[in-house]
Amino acid sequence: MRVLVVSTYELGNQPHSAATASAALLAAGHEVRCADTSVDPLDPEDLAWAQRVALSVPMHTATRLALRVASTVRSLGPELPVCFFGLYASAIEPLSPGRSSDARIAGEYEPGLVAWAGGGDPGPLVQLPRECSPVPERQLLPELSRYTRLVLGDDERLVGSVVASRGCSHRCRHCPVPVVYSGRVRPVRVPVVLADVQQLVEAGATHLSFGDPDFLNVPRHSLRILSEVHERHPELTFDVTVKVEHLLRHRDLLAPLAEAGCSFVVSAFESVSDPLLRRLDKGHTAADASVAVRALREHGLEVRPSWLPFTPWTTVADLVDLLDFVVAHDLVRNVDPVQYSVRLLLPEGSLLLDDATLGPHLGDFDPERSAWNWAHPDPALDRLADEVARLVEDRVSSPPEETFEEVDALVRSFGTRSAPRPRLGAISTGPRGPRPRLSEPWFCCSEPTRSQLEPLVRLPASS
Numbered sequence: 001m002r003v004l005v006v007s008t009y010e011l012g013n014q015p016h017s018a019a020t021a022s023a024a025l026l027a028a029g030h031e032v033r034c035a036d037t038s039v040d041p042l043d044p045e046d047l048a049w050a051q052r053v054a055l056s057v058p059m060h061t062a063t064r065l066a067l068r069v070a071s072t073v074r075s076l077g078p079e080l081p082v083c084f085f086g087l088y089a090s091a092i093e094p095l096s097p098g099r100s101s102d103a104r105i106a107g108e109y110e111p112g113l114v115a116w117a118g119g120g121d122p123g124p125l126v127q128l129p130r131e132c133s134p135v136p137e138r139q140l141l142p143e144l145s146r147y148t149r150l151v152l153g154d155d156e157r158l159v160g161s162v163v164a165s166r167g168c169s170h171r172c173r174h175c176p177v178p179v180v181y182s183g184r185v186r187p188v189r190v191p192v193v194l195a196d197v198q199q200l201v202e203a204g205a206t207h208l209s210f211g212d213p214d215f216l217n218v219p220r221h222s223l224r225i226l227s228e229v230h231e232r233h234p235e236l237t238f239d240v241t242v243k244v245e246h247l248l249r250h251r252d253l254l255a256p257l258a259e260a261g262c263s264f265v266v267s268a269f270e271s272v273s274d275p276l277l278r279r280l281d282k283g284h285t286a287a288d289a290s291v292a293v294r295a296l297r298e299h300g301l302e303v304r305p306s307w308l309p310f311t312p313w314t315t316v317a318d319l320v321d322l323l324d325f326v327v328a329h330d331l332v333r334n335v336d337p338v339q340y341s342v343r344l345l346l347p348e349g350s351l352l353l354d355d356a357t358l359g360p361h362l363g364d365f366d367p368e369r370s371a372w373n374w375a376h377p378d379p380a381l382d383r384l385a386d387e388v389a390r391l392v393e394d395r396v397s398s399p400p401e402e403t404f405e406e407v408d409a410l411v412r413s414f415g416t417r418s419a420p421r422p423r424l425g426a427i428s429t430g431p432r433g434p435r436p437r438l439s440e441p442w443f444c445c446s447e448p449t450r451s452q453l454e455p456l457v458r459l460p461a462s463s
Helices: 016-027 044-049 060-076 087-091 110-117 177-181 190-202 219-232 244-249 251-259 274-280 286-298 316-328 337-341 379-394 400-414 450-456
Strands: 002-007 031-036 052-056 082-085 103-107 149-152 155-162 165-167 185-187 207-210 237-241 262-270 302-307 362-366 371-374
Touching: 002 016, 002 044, 002 060, 016 031, 016 052, 016 110, 031 044, 044 060, 052 060, 052 110, 060 082, 060 087, 082 087, 082 110, 087 103, 087 177, 103 110, 103 177, 155 190, 165 177, 190 219, 219 237, 219 251, 244 251, 244 262, 244 286, 251 262, 251 286, 262 274, 262 286, 286 302, 286 316, 302 337, 316 379, 316 400, 337 379, 337 400, 379 400
Parallel strands: 002 031, 002 052, 052 082, 082 103, 155 207, 207 237, 237 262, 262 302
Antiparallel strands: 149 155, 165 185, 362 371
């Protein structure tokens, strides 16, 4: 069967999900072409060639874009079977209810995708078999130079996105991962990861970005991978994502991370409101986040926190506290300003939908957004969220320090608290030089803005 595998967005990285899907399909004897609409227009000739189209949906922004691609596929090839695969497949309503040739596969999608491509039953919506991830097939994808880079001052490095494990052992209530994996983790076999790293190095990567929901879910497995990668490629640097809870539980692993070449750690701080953190079941407190910043810096590591400023339970005081935390811990240069505008997403199946206090503020499910609508009980907070979103969108090319000052002034103008802002670095001070970051500032839990959606998916002119 001729299968067109389409990726729309993977945080600016060369799409790992499309590469693993392609590898599984090729191994089963199918013909495969890959398209990444974040860098190239969708080619009508590819659609004319294809007998089936598989759309990767590993995160919310990708899902929004994939739905638009699916609409184009429907208009140009009404009979083409379509399959959505990846974490967000379970949040998508069927394009054509009752049409058996279409499919949605969430979780460990490779076996079901292969079965569907061959005309068979793809199996249940959520699939979690073990050890099914193949070595990604990257030869069909655009070259690494067209994707995100590690930036450290004037130095830029090509980045390869790799995955050591899928799923997560935790059940944070706002996160889409537990909806599918329900506290389970699927480690990727060490030889598979090492083979993928090797081909990325040969393609020019000098930095690795581990896409695991939490790199320390399976610490021995992850450290073994790092040890072998560092032994084979000592010049490589990398970044990982780790929960605050794991940073504190595994403080003994921070030194090995640094010694193996870790550039920075992404961690979902979300809020500095302890009641909100408990509601989200984050497993840490604001004080824990503070300890984590300092523990990382003891080993020369910087954190890039992700935040969830706007929820139905957020107050202006919470927002001021968040910004004060950023200042006091000298994190202004560590935070991509888009993080100050993130609004809670409620995909289908979200664990937060069971929260009784959410009900009065919950609207309808929006198929176009693949999420439930909600409104803050105080309309002023929704207006503030809109203003912050517009501000950071307009300042996308500005230095983060300048954007922070404007966001801070805007938030404080909505509040009544007169306490002065803390001194920069009052609690913890980072290095004076540039802080490492990736050139793509977007995060998977963010609602994409109009200007970010438009250039990301390139559709045929005839659509």
